[in-house]
Amino acid sequence: MYAFKNSVTRLSRYKSALKRLKSVGVVKVFSDNLADAAGVNPAQVRKDFSVFGISGNKKGGYQIDELLAEIETLLCKDKVQPVILVGNGNIGNALLNYTGFEKENIKIVAAFDADDNKLNSEATVPIYSVDEMESFIRENQIKLAILAVPALAAQETLDLLVKAGIKGVMNFSPISLRAPDDIYINHVDLEMELETVIFYVFSNANAEGPQRG
Amino acid sequence: MYAFKNSVTRLSRYKSALKRLKSVGVVKVFSDNLADAAGVNPAQVRKDFSVFGISGNKKGGYQIDELLAEIETLLCKDKVQPVILVGNGNIGNALLNYTGFEKENIKIVAAFDADDNKLNSEATVPIYSVDEMESFIRENQIKLAILAVPALAAQETLDLLVKAGIKGVMNFSPISLRAPDDIYINHVDLEMELETVIFYVFSNANAEGPQRG
DNA sequence: AGTTTTATGTGATTTTTTTCACATAAAACT
DNA sequence: AGTTTTATGTGAAAAAAATCACATAAAACT
Numbered sequence A, B: 001m002y003a004f005k006n007s008v009t010r011l012s013r014y015k016s017a018l019k020r021l022k023s024v025g026v027v028k029v030f031s032d033n034l035a036d037a038a039g040v041n042p043a044q045v046r047k048d049f050s051v052f053g054i055s056g057n058k059k060g061g062y063q064i065d066e067l068l069a070e071i072e073t074l075l076c077k078d079k080v081q082p083v084i085l086v087g088n089g090n091i092g093n094a095l096l097n098y099t100g101f102e103k104e105n106i107k108i109v110a111a112f113d114a115d116d117n118k119l120n121s122e123a124t125v126p127i128y129s130v131d132e133m134e135s136f137i138r139e140n141q142i143k144l145a146i147l148a149v150p151a152l153a154a155q156e157t158l159d160l161l162v163k164a165g166i167k168g169v170m171n172f173s174p175i176s177l178r179a180p181d182d183i184y185i186n187h188v189d190l191e192m193e194l195e196t197v198i199f200y201v202f203s204n205a206n207a208e209g210p211q212r213g
Numbered sequence C: 001a002g003t004t005t006t007a008t009g010t011g012a013t014t015t016t017t018t019t020c021a022c023a024t025a026a027a028a029c030t
Numbered sequence D: 001a002g003t004t005t006t007a008t009g010t011g012a013a014a015a016a017a018a019t020c021a022c023a024t025a026a027a028a029c030t
Helices: A005-023 A033-038 A042-051 A063-072 A090-095 A128-141 A151-165 A190-202 B005-023 B031-038 B044-049 B063-076 B090-096 B128-142 B151-164 B190-202
Strands: A083-085 A106-113 A127-129 A144-147 A169-170 A184-187 B082-086 B108-115 B126-131 B143-145 B168-171 B184-187
Touching: A005 A033, A005 A042, A005 A063, A005 A184, A005 B108, A005 B190, A033 A042, A033 B005, A083 A090, A083 A128, A090 A106, A090 A127, A090 B090, A106 A128, A106 B190, A128 A151, A144 A151, A151 A169, A169 B190, A190 B090, A190 B108, A190 B143, A190 B168, B005 B031, B005 B044, B005 B063, B031 B044, B063 B082, B082 B090, B082 B128, B090 B184, B108 B128, B128 B151, B143 B151, B151 B168
Parallel strands: A083 A106, A083 A144, A106 A127, A144 A169, A169 A184, B082 B108, B082 B143, B108 B126, B143 B168, B168 B184
Antiparallel strands: none
């Protein structure tokens, strides 16, 4: 349903690699440099750029500044993206204090929790009651939410978010959610990610080639 | 390099869906029930099971208990998996207090940090100096690590982990890491995940069908 | 100005992943 | 016991993703 998702995630990875290269003074990259820095195949880099209409200079590679600008435009980094956080538990709170989003022009503008003891409308990022969530979303026309509530509350919270006008969700709740087709949900499942690591470390699924003698 | 990675991550998702179904009293599932609960195609479920040698009953579907047991064996859930956490910052600390791992038989046995002010060998999960990390890994034969250190320290920390015998890493540091082929690294990039959501919400890349008019 | 070099951009190819579709076998029903 | 029903398991087909390979054009060098 969502086309070239891998290309989009790689764009993000290229961006991060480019910033790193830029920070050490590099001005120009070639597809193989960048591929190397991003851990992919050089043809993949060029193909991805082709998909998004990014072009470089024959023989001259890509000017990092220009390339970054094009990628950042594609990733909507030209203005601050306001996001709300729902669920101020363990993970939610870490995300609230996470400095990584800000440098990517993503700002958590408010958090919401069902537990009244956690509310604090005076905090740098105010924490309001979920009862106020729907009106906040509507009034501020928020389109993005980070969902970090317990599994049991996840689906109903999502329904509420969707009803209020949220169009994209990063979901940390350990449950697959249902939403209309025009809502984009990215499920970040920490247990699953770690279990995948465990599988490859302890299974012999990654034994190379055919087993011999 | 790592075969059927998607099948492995789906296994994890099936497990979680099955547990949920079990918790509400369901005893038996069919490939289409499970597919529905896990958000995939029924043929995908059967194909995945086929890959891992899991079989059900012709016409009778799958007994949840048996199925769960088989999946859990595949995912090495028969014993507690000891993991170390490196980097006790914002994200690291949230993971330390995250209750989700424990119910999956994953236990963070120790944490390490470069900042001496954060050390606490008396805590439920002791926090030691990184200087002690290598010997801890060797002595306890730890194979799994969660890496949540700042980008600048990530590669050298990884090198140290690998040298000490770590074979699988869940990496939260916002940088792609280099490691020998026999080390499995799973990169969880929070900015990237959120940027992907932003892309699909604000680009018109997901407009349906060919543009008309 | 002409030649050589070199890295892009993209069709073609290969590989991987997903889905289809149906033969098969077990259960349910008569 | 025989017939029908129904869901598995898997080859075959389709779709998607990654990689190859080369024509092309711009830069560098003579």
